Amino acid sequence: MNSGAAPSPAKRGRGEKSSPTIYDIARLAGVNPSTVSRALSKPGRVSAKTQKIIEDAAEQLNYQVNPFARALPTGRTQTIGLIVADITNPTFFDIIRGAETTGSARDYTLVLAESAESPETELTAARRMLSTVDGLILASPRMDDERIRALAADKPVVVINREIEGVPCVVPDVNKGISQAVRSLAANGHQQLAYVAGPAQSWMSRRRWEGVQAACDWYKLAAVRLESSKPTVDGGRQVARDVLASGATAVITYNDLLAIGLMQELQAAGMHVPDQISIVGFDDIFGADFTTPALSTVRSPLGECGSRAATLLLDMLLGQEGPAEAVRVDTELVVRGSSGRLIA
Amino acid sequence: MNSGAAPSPAKRGRGEKSSPTIYDIARLAGVNPSTVSRALSKPGRVSAKTQKIIEDAAEQLNYQVNPFARALPTGRTQTIGLIVADITNPTFFDIIRGAETTGSARDYTLVLAESAESPETELTAARRMLSTVDGLILASPRMDDERIRALAADKPVVVINREIEGVPCVVPDVNKGISQAVRSLAANGHQQLAYVAGPAQSWMSRRRWEGVQAACDWYKLAAVRLESSKPTVDGGRQVARDVLASGATAVITYNDLLAIGLMQELQAAGMHVPDQISIVGFDDIFGADFTTPALSTVRSPLGECGSRAATLLLDMLLGQEGPAEAVRVDTELVVRGSSGRLIA
DNA sequence: ATCAAACTGTCAACCGGTTGCCAACTATTG
DNA sequence: CAATAGTTGGCAACCGGTTGACAGTTTGAT
Known part of the structure; x- marks a missing residue:
């Protein structure tokens, strides 16, 4: 017009x-x-x-239904929403892809929004979306549990990377991967381990630290927790000094970005990876194998999380109950070059 | 139901x-x-x-408009569609982000679909989307010009990474970045350059090759074109043999993935980068600086392309004419460690 | 041949906004 | 105070499908 x-x-x-x-x-x-x-x-x-x-x-008229006209009386829109904390963050790339792929395989369209790591923006986006989609996937949400439960009461919601009582969730089960990592490090002669944590409010970061502690207990390693300023390459660089000071010979980081920054900084300072210090990241993001040495990391099957979440959601739309407890997908250690035998 | x-x-x-x-x-x-x-x-x-x-x-009732009810009579949906060839490809990450960001800043929601590099899937997705969105952005479309023009006749369409007569386009202007790259290589003593091409049907790959040829002409370098099997890290590894055989001491690749694979393979074969051979990638994707040495690359401002395309589209929705000719965004050489002086 | 059960197609009333047109109600001015 | 112009709110007809109720038509069984 x-x-x-x-x-x-x-x-x-x-x-x-x-x-x-x-x-x-x-x-x-x-x-x-x-x-x-x-x-x-x-x-x-x-x-x-x-x-x-x-x-x-x-056929002759080349007819296509008008989705709005259909949505109006039925309320069904053939759309699922996905809200991610940060589109820039490669962690979410795979989740987006997984969700889009399984969604479109079942004739659902993906609607994407970003919360920019802000709980308020997230809530606004979620509210806005909720009226236009059949169901919603929240990846690493920053809102509090209560709000999420409120949204879930309205329409089907699936959460990725966080567990919330009463809401269907898909989370990587970090324990398996972490124990593999710690065992491998222990076997390679390491006795002092540092965990570089992520954002304070991150459910996943806490969870990973717990896993590391438990595994270190079991394999008889000493574990310390170090804080990072931000979960990025830059944050990794900044934490290098603390890592060195801690005396740890093995490091597990909250995510791969931190690990990459840390490795770059340590190498720049003349340290040899992995002979003098082993580094294990988390997630196995795109590019984790671009480094020299390539990054050892605990792989979170992010793509699978996205696709499982979409499947769950779509099944719920068909009337199935959401699973009573969180769906866990296995993590596993991917050994590349950045971790190995300690050469004292 | x-x-x-x-x-x-x-x-x-x-x-x-x-x-x-x-x-x-x-x-x-x-x-x-x-x-x-x-x-x-x-x-x-x-x-x-x-x-x-x-x-x-x-306020009291906590009212929210029903977008479908509004869309039905008006045809306006406050939604823009984005179709990318491959969600896995990091090149598109920035485009997605750019489009989402500027879209949501103007209260438009982004709907995402993938064509999986297939012209047919792309057309289907585009058709399906066209009825539900106000306008469409096609990133590196694989369809032929004619079909795209047909879509554009129906609703506002903006194309990224390709020029199509009569359709508003946003393309990186490769010439500037390429000449910077070739000049820098020439200044560092290189005389033989190889261009590792991308997919045969890629408009961008041809375009980049033309740019390389022109720049090499000007700076008096010999240029050969090598074909890659696929534009990925793996494709880059495979082409290493040909690169060596070509005798070139400087390589520009169609994209960063190829450059990274190529560099890994050459290093594995004992070559030293950049002393013996310089490598320059294309795009400056996420992770291009994870390598050792970090990758020199011609940066395409993908995020800006996404955001410019969205702006263009949104303006067209407001009634403005699309630009008569393609909007060009500048590319620039980012010198990191993988290119430099040739040490014969 | 008779009658009930099973099919099929039609009618009409929605879904929740939008908008052209008109009437009633100000406000302005002579 | 009347005449005119400008506001403001209401009516009703859409947008394009969906669906419950119903009637006409078959079909099958008795």
Whole structure:
């Protein structure tokens, strides 16, 4: 309607020809619009003969349903929403991809929004989305449990990377990967380990630290926790000094970015990785194998998380109950070059 | 409908309470629904007094418009679509982010789809999307020009990374970055340069090769073109043999992934980068600085492309004409460690 | 041949906003 | 105080599908 100069009353933005409707089909096929509607969406409700006539007519007109017209009375939109904390963060790339792929395989479209790490933005985005999508996936949400439960009471919601009582969740089970990592480090002669933590409010960071502590207990390593300023390459560089000061010969970081920054800084300071210090990251993000040595890391199957979450959500939309407890996907240690035998 | 166990007649999937409508507000405020509609969307059409009453009522009921109901008569959806060739490819991450960010800044929601590098999937996705969004961004489309023009005739379309006559496009202007790269290589004593090409059907790959040829002409370098099997790290590894055989001491690759694979393979074969051979990638993707040495690369401002494309699209939705010719964004050489003086 | 059960297609009432048109109600001015 | 212009709110008709109720048509069994 607003194509430049003329504010013409045409309803389609461009090229006047608005798309054909079921009424057009009905006229062409010589039946009632409602019959067309049934033919196109309720298999078996109309006779094979009329069905054929209608399908041909639809074909001929190149008909496509108007999703809004359909959504209005039914409330179904064939869309799922995904809110991620930070689009810049490679951790989410795989989640996005996983969700998009399984979504579109089942004819659902993905709607994406970012919360920019802010609980308020997140809530706003979630609220806005909730009215336009059939269900919502929250990846590493920053809101408090209560708000999330409130959203979940309204429409199906699945959470990734966090466990919330009463809301279906998909979380990597870090224990397996962490124990593999700690065992491998112990076997390579390490006795002092440092964990470089992520953001204070991160559920996952706490969780990983607990896992590290437990594994170190079991394998008889000393573990210290170091704080990072931010979970980025830069944050990793900054924490290098503390790592050195801690006397640890093995480091597990909250995520790969930290590990990469840390490794760069330690190497710049003349340390040899892994002979003098072993570094194990977390997540196995894109690019983790670009470094020299390539980064050893505990792989979180992020893509699988995204796709499992989407599957869960889609099943819930079909009327299934969400799982009572969190779905756990296994993590595993990927040994590359940055961890190995300690050469004292 | 198919809500699993309980085929209740409730229209909302969950929690019975469907959200308040303008009719509810109208009743509460004691006015006609149409007045409510006007108060909420046409500023100035109703008196300040009624406006206030209605807004209060809306506030009280916690009203939110139903986007579908609004979209039905107006055709406007406050949504823009983005189709990328491959969600896995980091090149697109920045584009997605750029588009999402500027989109949401202007209250538009981003709908994402992937074409999996297939022209057919792409067309299907585009068609499906076109009916649900106000405008569409195509990033590195694989369809032929004709189809894209057909889509563009229907609704506003902006293309990224390709130039199509008659369709608004945003493309990185590779010439600047390429000449910087070639000049820098020439200055460092290189005389033989190889270009590792991307997919045969890629418009961008051809374009970059042309740029390389032109720059090499100017700076008096010999340039050969080598084919890669696929534009990935693995493809880069595979092409290493040809690179060596070509006798070139400087390489520019179609993208960073190829450069990284190539560098890894050459280093594994005992070559020293950049003393014996210089490598310059393309795009400056996430992770390009994770390598040792960090990758020199011609940066394409992908994020800016995404955001420019979104801006263009949004402006077109406001009635502006699309630009007659392609919008070019500058590329620039980022010198890191992988290119430098040739030590013969 | 008769009658009930099973199919099929049609009618009409929604879903929740938007908007052209008109009437009633100010406000301004002569 | 009347006439005119400008506001403001209401009515009703859409947008394009979906769906419950119903009637006409088959089909099958008795």
